[in-house]
Amino acid sequence: MATATAPPTRLHAVANPAPPAPGHLPLIGHAPALLRRPLSFFEHTRTTDPLVRIGFGPVRLYLANDPALVHRIQVDTTTFERGRFFERLAANFGNPLIASSGAPHQHQRRLLKPAFNRRAVRDHTLAVTQETEARIGAWRPGAVVAADEEISDLVAAVVLRCLFTTQLPAHTVRDIRDTLYAIARRLLARTVFPDALTRLPTPGNRRFAAQVGRFHTVVDTLIRERRAEGPLPEGHDVLDALLGTVHPETGRPLSDAEIRAEFLMLLFAALETTSTSLNWAVFETATRQDVQRRLQDEADQVLGRGPVSYAKLPELTFTRQVLDETLRLHAPMLFTRRTVTDVTLAGIRVPAGSEIGYSPRAMHRAADLYPHPHTFDPDRAGPDQGTDRPRGAYFPFGTGPHRCIGEHLALTLMTTALATLASRWHVRIAPGTTIREANSSLPHVSHLPLIPTPR
Numbered sequence: 517m518a519t520a521t522a523p524p525t526r527l528h529a530v531a532n533p534a535p536p537a538p539g540h541l542p543l544i545g546h547a548p549a550l551l552r553r554p555l556s557f558f559e560h561t562r563t564t565d566p567l568v569r570i571g572f573g574p575v576r577l578y579l580a581n582d583p584a585l586v587h588r589i590q591v592d593t594t595t596f597e598r599g600r601f602f603e604r605l606a607a608n609f610g611n612p613l614i615a616s617s618g619a620p621h622q623h624q625r626r627l628l629k630p631a632f633n634r635r636a637v638r639d640h641t642l643a644v645t646q647e648t649e650a651r652i653g654a655w656r657p658g659a660v661v662a663a664d665e666e667i668s669d670l671v672a673a674v675v676l677r678c679l680f681t682t683q684l685p686a687h688t689v690r691d692i693r694d695t696l697y698a699i700a701r702r703l704l705a706r707t708v709f710p711d712a713l714t715r716l717p718t719p720g721n722r723r724f725a726a727q728v729g730r731f732h733t734v735v736d737t738l739i740r741e742r743r744a745e746g747p748l749p750e751g752h753d754v755l756d757a758l759l760g761t762v763h764p765e766t767g768r769p770l771s772d773a774e775i776r777a778e779f780l781m782l783l784f785a786a787l788e789t790t791s792t793s794l795n796w797a798v799f800e801t802a803t804r805q806d807v808q809r810r811l812q813d814e815a816d817q818v819l820g821r822g823p824v825s826y827a828k829l830p831e832l833t834f835t836r837q838v839l840d841e842t843l844r845l846h847a848p849m850l851f852t853r854r855t856v857t858d859v860t861l862a863g864i865r866v867p868a869g870s871e872i873g874y875s876p877r878a879m880h881r882a883a884d885l886y887p888h889p890h891t892f893d894p895d896r897a898g899p900d901q902g903t904d905r906p907r908g909a910y911f912p913f914g915t916g917p918h919r920c921i922g923e924h925l926a927l928t929l930m931t932t933a934l935a936t937l938a939s940r941w942h943v944r945i946a947p948g949t950t951i952r953e954a955n956s957s958l959p960h961v962s963h964l965p966l967i968p969t970p971r
């Protein structure tokens with residue numbers, strides 16, 4: 517029999533349960549810590565233990581802390597599938613194929629891929645430049661600009677133009693944008709809390725249902741109109757791709773409701789992520805004069821006074837470093853998967869059907885991987901840096917079969933917008949403003965009032 521001092525046998529190590537993440541209380545688990553300060557909770561879940569467990573109410577979750585394990589969870593599809601959180605998120609949108617696992621997911625991804633490849637994105641760069649220039653061209657020197665509103669408008673207009681080539685009226689773009697952000701704000705709670713709670717007729721649940729219904733109406737109108745008009749004469753946008761899709765299981769074309777589900781999922785995946793990241797990039801630029809000066813110098817050198825073009829993007833290296841560092845520091849709290857088989861991870865036996873998560877925020881802010889992790893330092897993301905970091909330490913767009921399909925679009929949009937801003941205006945945060953990190957499905961800026969000065 518093993519004594520307390522004997523080295524653990526393999527059986528002994530395998531039988532050990534994962535230790536709880538910090539902040540665990542008897543009976544109530546992590547609920548108070550998670551509800552009170554979710555951002556800081558996830559940031560502190562990364563301990564020296566490669567695998568810890570989190571519990572809130574009936575929800576039990578393993579959390580991976582080790583970069584190699586986090587990488588494996590994303591690429592090993594024989595052991596891990598989409599988990600409870602993503603499924604519940606997708607259920608709110610009508611279970612789109614792009615949010616599924618396995619063969620249906622691959623089928624849909626292949627179909628959508630061409631709409632997000634380099635050629636398609638190159639064709640949209642001019643639209644980004646035009647949209648950005650039109651917006652910042654209307655700013656008045658010294659007058660406060662609500663940059664968060666401007667950015668979410670810009671991102672919604674550009675993403676909708678990519679998904680749905682026909683230019684939509686500004687009020688439709690705004691309608692979609694506002695409803696979608698309102699839904700996003702409630703989604704996190706809806707994926708975490710038990711199903712029964714989300715079905716109760718509370719004012720919050722009723723408001724959520726009304727918002728989703730409103731969104732359905734707008735998107736259904738777009739689908740109906742395109743069906744009536746037929747495919748676009750030149751080019752092929754995401755809506756055309758969806759109208760031409762045959763369901764991999766039924767063999768029939770997608771119904772309006774199925775197309776709507778795909779469309780909503782894409783918009784949800786695209787809008788809040790891109791607009792939140794661009795907001796943080798502009799925030800960091802406005803608060804760090806040294807960073808802003810370098811961005812401006814680069815814009816002057818590469819662009820002169822001309823517009824950003826797709827061909828110029830690779831030369832905007834510092835602009836890209838600012839974005840890479842923004843994506844490190846302002847990362848989402850949690851992604852999850854579910855085990856499809858029994859598996860031993862870091863010496864701990866994890867049964868099939870377990871939810872297992874990883875926190876980009878915790879990993880991207882880990883002091884052992886990033887010295888002075890809370891400092892915004894675009895040089896740490898420079899071309900010669902970061903090569904000694906382990907796989908799984910930096911993954912702003914994920915990796916493996918679910919890697920972000922919109923990565924190139926998002927980076928093109930953000931680089932173009934940031935460089936255009938730097939070439940035209942000097943910006944600072946309006947005096948007397950306190951900007952907080954607000955919590956939604958992504959940690960986003962509470963607001964961003966800027967004072968622009970022409971350059």
Ligand code: HEM
Nearest residue numbers: 782785786789790793851912913914918919920921922926
């Ligand atoms: C800065 C902006 C963005 C960030 C940081 C981001 C991040 C991510 C991450 C981390 C994932 C992987 C999720 C997982 O592994 O579970 C993902 C997936 C995805 N993203 Fe993005 N994203 C961004 C913009 C976009 C845009 C513009 C689109 C365009 C429509 C988009 C569409 C998607 C889709 C459809 C998926 C699911 C892919 C799949 O499962 O096959 N994202 N994104």
